[in-house]
Every structure is written in C-alpha cells, then in structure tokens.
Amino acid sequence: MERIDEGVNLFHLEGVKLIFNIFMDKLEICKSTRKIAADSLYTVLKKLLASTQLISEVMLRDEWLEEMQKNKTIFTEGWYIPPPHGMIVLFATDKKVERINYKSVRIEEKWPRNDIFLDKKNGLAYFYASPVDKQSGIIGDFGMTVYLGKKKEIKDILKHCLVADKEILKLLQQECNLAKLQKFPGKH
Numbered sequence: 001m002e003r004i005d006e007g008v009n010l011f012h013l014e015g016v017k018l019i020f021n022i023f024m025d026k027l028e029i030c031k032s033t034r035k036i037a038a039d040s041l042y043t044v045l046k047k048l049l050a051s052t053q054l055i056s057e058v059m060l061r062d063e064w065l066e067e068m069q070k071n072k073t074i075f076t077e078g079w080y081i082p083p084p085h086g087m088i089v090l091f092a093t094d095k096k097v098e099r100i101n102y103k104s105v106r107i108e109e110k111w112p113r114n115d116i117f118l119d120k121k122n123g124l125a126y127f128y129a130s131p132v133d134k135q136s137g138i139i140g141d142f143g144m145t146v147y148l149g150k151k152k153e154i155k156d157i158l159k160h161c162l163v164a165d166k167e168i169l170k171l172l173q174q175e176c177n178l179a180k181l182q183k184f185p186g187k188h
Contacts, residue, residue: 029133033140036074037129040067041144049120057112060125061089068131078130079139083111086130093119094149100126122149 044063048055065085069076078086083105089112092099102110105128118125128143145161147154 026136026138029136029138030140033074033131033133033138034142035140036068036071037131037140037142038144040064040071041127041129041142043067045146055118055120056114057089057091057116057118058114060118061085061087061112064089064127064129068129073134074131074140075134079132080128080130080141082106082108088112088126088128090126091116091118092124092126094122094124094147094151094154097124100124100145118148120148122151123147124149124154 041064044060044067048060048063065087068074080086088105088110090100090102090105090110092101099110099116104110123146125146125148126143127146128141131140131142132138133140145158147158
C-alpha cells in the first residue's frame with residue numbers, strides 16, 4: 001500500500017506543479033498585455049507633451065489606441081465597453097477634480113471628449129485601457145493617474161496610493177490568504 005500512496009502523492013505534486021505553471025504562464029501574458037498599454041501610453045504622452053498643441057481627451061485616447069493597435073498580439077478594441085474602444089482618458093486640474101472623481105466610466109458623460117483639454121501646468125489625468133491578448137483571451141487592464149502640477153497635497157495623495165499598491169503587491173507575493181488581504185485597508 002505504501003507504494004500506491006507514494007505514487008498518489010507524486011501524482012498530486014505533479015498536478016500542483018502543472019496548475020502553478022499554467023497560472024504563471026497566464027500571469028505573464030497578463031503582464032505583457034498590460035505592458036503594451038503602458039508602453040503605448042508612454043510613447044504617446046512623450047510626443048504630445050513635447051508639442052505645443054492643445055491635447056483633448058479624445059485626441060489622446062485615439063493616438064493611444066492607434067499606438068496600441070500597432071501590436072498585433074492584442075485585439076483592436078478593449079473588452080471594457082462602454083466606453084468606446086474600452087478606453088478612458090479623463091482630464092481635470094488641481095482646482096477642479098470632479099472629472100476624474102467618478103462612480104462609473106460607463107456613462108456617456110464620463111467618456112473622453114473633444115472639448116476638454118489637458119492643463120500641462122496643473123493637470124490631472126486618468127488613463128485606462130482594457131487590452132485583450134488575441135491568442136489566449138487574457139485581459140491586461142491598465143490604469144494610471146498622472147499629475148503635472150506642483151501641489152504637495154496632491155502629490156502626497158498619489159504617493160500614498162502608490163505605497164498602498166506596493167504593500168498589497170508585497171502581501172500577494174508572500175502568498176497571503178484572502179482573509180489577510182481583506183484586513184489590509186484597516187491599516188491605513
């Protein structure tokens with residue numbers, strides 16, 4: 001009987017390894033899909049912020065989408081629709097933040113507009129894309145908030161959010177259980 005138990009345990013261990021490897025492969029696809037969105041946004045922001053032209057939400061969204069579509073490993077549209085193309089670009093300023101303070105971006109009032117422009121000195125911008133890997137169907141949602149101003153309190157809020165994100169990631173990397181992660185917000 002002992003040999004059968006050893007064989008069952010070995011079989012179980014191999015199954016666990018297989019599941020882990022499948023999970024890690026999917027995680028890598030998600031990361032590379034997110035990287036496409038991030039790199040594309042970087043390319044577009046670098047170009048547009050160096051120019052003197054006004055940058056509307058729609059203009060930035062469309063250029064970002066066009067840049068992402070150069071990569072043929074993702075679908076041409078994101079999965080999170082509405083909004084159009086599964087993307088959001090919202091601009092606000094450090095004096096008027098309401099545009100990026102929303103409950104849902106699915107409502108048309110929060111979709112990118114042609115008549116709202118980025119304030120290159122005091123602007124806040126929220127970016128979101130929902131690219132999907134063509135081969136696997138795995139999503140790679142990407143979101144980011146950028147502040148172009150100098151107000152310390154806004155910078156501090158964004159730094160706090162980044163620190164919280166890093167702490168959550170650290171907990172996840174330590175293989176914490178969901179119960180421990182759910183208690184995390186109580187620390188801050």
